Amino acid sequence: METEKIKKMIANYAINYILNNDYIGIGSGSTINFLIDELKKISYSIKGAVASSRATAKKLYKNGINVIELNQVYHLPLYIDSADEINENGIMIKGGKGALTREKIIASVSEKIICIAEESKLVKYLGNTCPLPIEVIPMASSSISRKLIKLGGNPNLRLKNGKPFITDNFCFIVDVTGLKIINPIYLEKTINQIPGVVTVGLFAIRKADICLLGLRNNVKKLLF
Numbered sequence: 001m002e003t004e005k006i007k008k009m010i011a012n013y014a015i016n017y018i019l020n021n022d023y024i025g026i027g028s029g030s031t032i033n034f035l036i037d038e039l040k041k042i043s044y045s046i047k048g049a050v051a052s053s054r055a056t057a058k059k060l061y062k063n064g065i066n067v068i069e070l071n072q073v074y075h076l077p078l079y080i081d082s083a084d085e086i087n088e089n090g091i092m093i094k095g096g097k098g099a100l101t102r103e104k105i106i107a108s109v110s111e112k113i114i115c116i117a118e119e120s121k122l123v124k125y126l127g128n129t130c131p132l133p134i135e136v137i138p139m140a141s142s143s144i145s146r147k148l149i150k151l152g153g154n155p156n157l158r159l160k161n162g163k164p165f166i167t168d169n170f171c172f173i174v175d176v177t178g179l180k181i182i183n184p185i186y187l188e189k190t191i192n193q194i195p196g197v198v199t200v201g202l203f204a205i206r207k208a209d210i211c212l213l214g215l216r217n218n219v220k221k222l223l224f
């Protein structure tokens with residue numbers, strides 16, 4: 001309950017960053033769902049929103065926000081999303097809800113990335129409180145897992161109701177624990193190069209510019 005209250009508070013704070021009559025990229029997950037509830041109040045001033053998942057698109061649409069395809073815009077001035085972890089340099093682990101690929105695409109064309117997260121997600125060492133998700137082409141999940149073991153990780157195919165979890169892109173997710181994320185940019189590039197990897201949920205090459213960190217009673221702004 002306390003976490004939900006904090007997520008709501010950050011979402012309420014974050015709408016102050018939304019530019020009048022412009023486009024915006026919107027992430028996925030429970031924190032972002034609170035943000036979308038807030039966006040409803042200013043839907044008239046949002047030119048269009050690019051959604052990072054089908055679930056987000058559905059909720060935006062329901063809240064009267066104009067949902068557009070990324071192909072309709074050249075670039076986005078702002079992308080707001082949450083993360084599973086963020087470190088003191090703005091590098092994030094994302095993909096806990098499985099939307100990492102679309103999130104990374106939107107992040108790559110966005111001028112500014114704001115991460116909204118509760119304090120518990122701010123970590124010193126990435127990968128200690130959550131696994132690193134990797135979206136993979138289904139036929140390559142085993143070969144990729146073997147390569148991840150060679151890199152020192154413990155890969156696990158993500159399941160839902162006993163069957164592989166299927167992403168919006170009809171792919172699987174391999175969640176890896178145990179990797180030492182000492183050089184995140186190098187690790188992101190290394191994993192990206194394994195054949196069959198669609199996206200690794202390490203956001204080091206394009207990290208957050210700002211984090212709005214939800215504390216118990218207020219929001220702290222971190223600039224990177």
Ligand SMILES: O=C(CO)[C@H](O)[C@H](O)COP(=O)(O)O
Nearest residue numbers: 029030031082094095096099
């Ligand atoms: O990366 C994500 C989705 O792929 C989310 O941002 C991350 O999982 C955090 O989710 P929540 O806001 O529910 O804690």
